Amino acid sequence: GRFELPAQLGITENFADYRFEPAFLAVGISDIRGIENALKLELGSQRLAFSPGSQVDWLGEGxxxxxxxxxxxxxxxxxxxxxxxxxxxxxxxVVPVGKTSQVSLASNWPHPSFIGNFLPAQREVTDKGFSANWQTSFFSTNLEQALQTCLDRQGCEDFTNRSFGVNFIDPVDQYLKSDRAIKYALLFIALTFAGFFLFEVLKNLAVHPIQYALVGFALAFFYLLLLSLSEHLGFALAYLISASACVLLIGFYVCHVLRSVVHGLGFSAGLAALYGLLYGLLSAEDYALLMGSLLLFGLLGTVMVLTRKLDWYGVGKRKGGEVAQ
Structure with a gap:
C-alpha cells in the first residue's frame, strides 16, 4: 500500500500549534487465531514488528x-x-477508503464468488484459479462521510458495509450440496404431491390425507439419510442410496394405495426421474437456474396436457359419490 502525505499534513495555518501522537498502521482481522506467521511490516529498508490489537475500536480485533x-x-x-x-x-x-482505490487479487482457488457493493472491473476464472481487479473512485463510494460518521461514534455499519471482495466456496463439499438439496425440498415435495394428486383425480381414486402425510414423511427422511450418509460415503453414493431407498419405499406403498402395481411402478419411475433431475441441479454450477426453470416449465406443461379434459368441478362430486356408495 501507499500513503501520500501532503506538506504539514494538509494543515495550512498554525501548524506549530498542533501536537500529534505517533502514527500507526492497523490491520483488522476478524479472527486472529488464523494468523500463521510472525508479521513484519516492510517500510523501505526497515522491518517493523506488529503488536497485538488493532488500537481502533471500529476495526475490532487485529x-x-x-x-x-x-x-x-x-x-x-x-x-x-x-x-x-x-x-x-x-x-x-476490502473497504476502499482511498480517493482512488485499485485492488488486484489473484489466487489458485478455482471457485470464487465475488461479493460486496462493487464487482470487479476485470476478472478471469479458470480451473487453475482466478484473478480480479477492482477500481473505485472517491465519488462512487462516498466513504469520507461514512468514515466520519463512524469516527464520531454514530455507527459504523454504513462504513463497513461498503466493501468488496471474494468468497471462497467449495462446490464439492457434501454439506454445501446437502444444503442446496434442502433448499429445493419444498418444491420437490410439492411436485411429488402434485403427481400423487394427478393419479388420484385422473384414475378417480380416493386417497386419504394420512396417506399423503406418510408419503411426505418418507420424502423428508430422504434429506436426513442424505446428510448422515454423505459424512461417511461421499455425496454421490449417499444420494444414490437415499434416493433408491425412498423410491422403493414410496413405490411399494403407492402400489397398494393406488390399488395397481402398474400405477405404482409408474409413480416410482416418475419419482426416480425427479431425484435424477434434482441431482443434476445440485451438480450444476453455471446452469442451475436455467435447468430449474426448464424443469418447472416442462412439469407445468405436462400437468396442463394431462388435465386438459378434466372436469375440475366434477372431481369433488365423484369422490363424494364413491364415499356414499
Missing part, C-alpha cells in the same frame, strides 16, 4: 505497528507491505 516519525513539514510518501498468512480463510473483503 494487529498494529507504530510507524517512525515523519518530517511533517515536507510532503512525503509512505510505501509499505506485509506478508499475512491466514488459516481457514472463508472470505476476504
Amino acid at each position: 494487529v498494529h505497528v507504530t510507524l517512525p516519525a515523519q518530517d511533517s513539514k515536507q510532503p512525503s510518501v509512505v510505501d509499505f507491505a506485509f506478508d499475512l498468512r491466514l488459516q481457514g480463510t472463508e472470505q476476504l473483503q
Whole structure:
C-alpha cells in the first residue's frame, strides 16, 4: 500500500500549534487465531514488528505497528507491505477508503464468488484459479462521510458495509450440496404431491390425507439419510442410496394405495426421474437456474396436457359419490 502525505499534513495555518501522537498502521482481522506467521511490516529498508490489537475500536480485533516519525513539514510518501498468512480463510473483503482505490487479487482457488457493493472491473476464472481487479473512485463510494460518521461514534455499519471482495466456496463439499438439496425440498415435495394428486383425480381414486402425510414423511427422511450418509460415503453414493431407498419405499406403498402395481411402478419411475433431475441441479454450477426453470416449465406443461379434459368441478362430486356408495 501507499500513503501520500501532503506538506504539514494538509494543515495550512498554525501548524506549530498542533501536537500529534505517533502514527500507526492497523490491520483488522476478524479472527486472529488464523494468523500463521510472525508479521513484519516492510517500510523501505526497515522491518517493523506488529503488536497485538488493532488500537481502533471500529476495526475490532487485529494487529498494529507504530510507524517512525515523519518530517511533517515536507510532503512525503509512505510505501509499505506485509506478508499475512491466514488459516481457514472463508472470505476476504476490502473497504476502499482511498480517493482512488485499485485492488488486484489473484489466487489458485478455482471457485470464487465475488461479493460486496462493487464487482470487479476485470476478472478471469479458470480451473487453475482466478484473478480480479477492482477500481473505485472517491465519488462512487462516498466513504469520507461514512468514515466520519463512524469516527464520531454514530455507527459504523454504513462504513463497513461498503466493501468488496471474494468468497471462497467449495462446490464439492457434501454439506454445501446437502444444503442446496434442502433448499429445493419444498418444491420437490410439492411436485411429488402434485403427481400423487394427478393419479388420484385422473384414475378417480380416493386417497386419504394420512396417506399423503406418510408419503411426505418418507420424502423428508430422504434429506436426513442424505446428510448422515454423505459424512461417511461421499455425496454421490449417499444420494444414490437415499434416493433408491425412498423410491422403493414410496413405490411399494403407492402400489397398494393406488390399488395397481402398474400405477405404482409408474409413480416410482416418475419419482426416480425427479431425484435424477434434482441431482443434476445440485451438480450444476453455471446452469442451475436455467435447468430449474426448464424443469418447472416442462412439469407445468405436462400437468396442463394431462388435465386438459378434466372436469375440475366434477372431481369433488365423484369422490363424494364413491364415499356414499
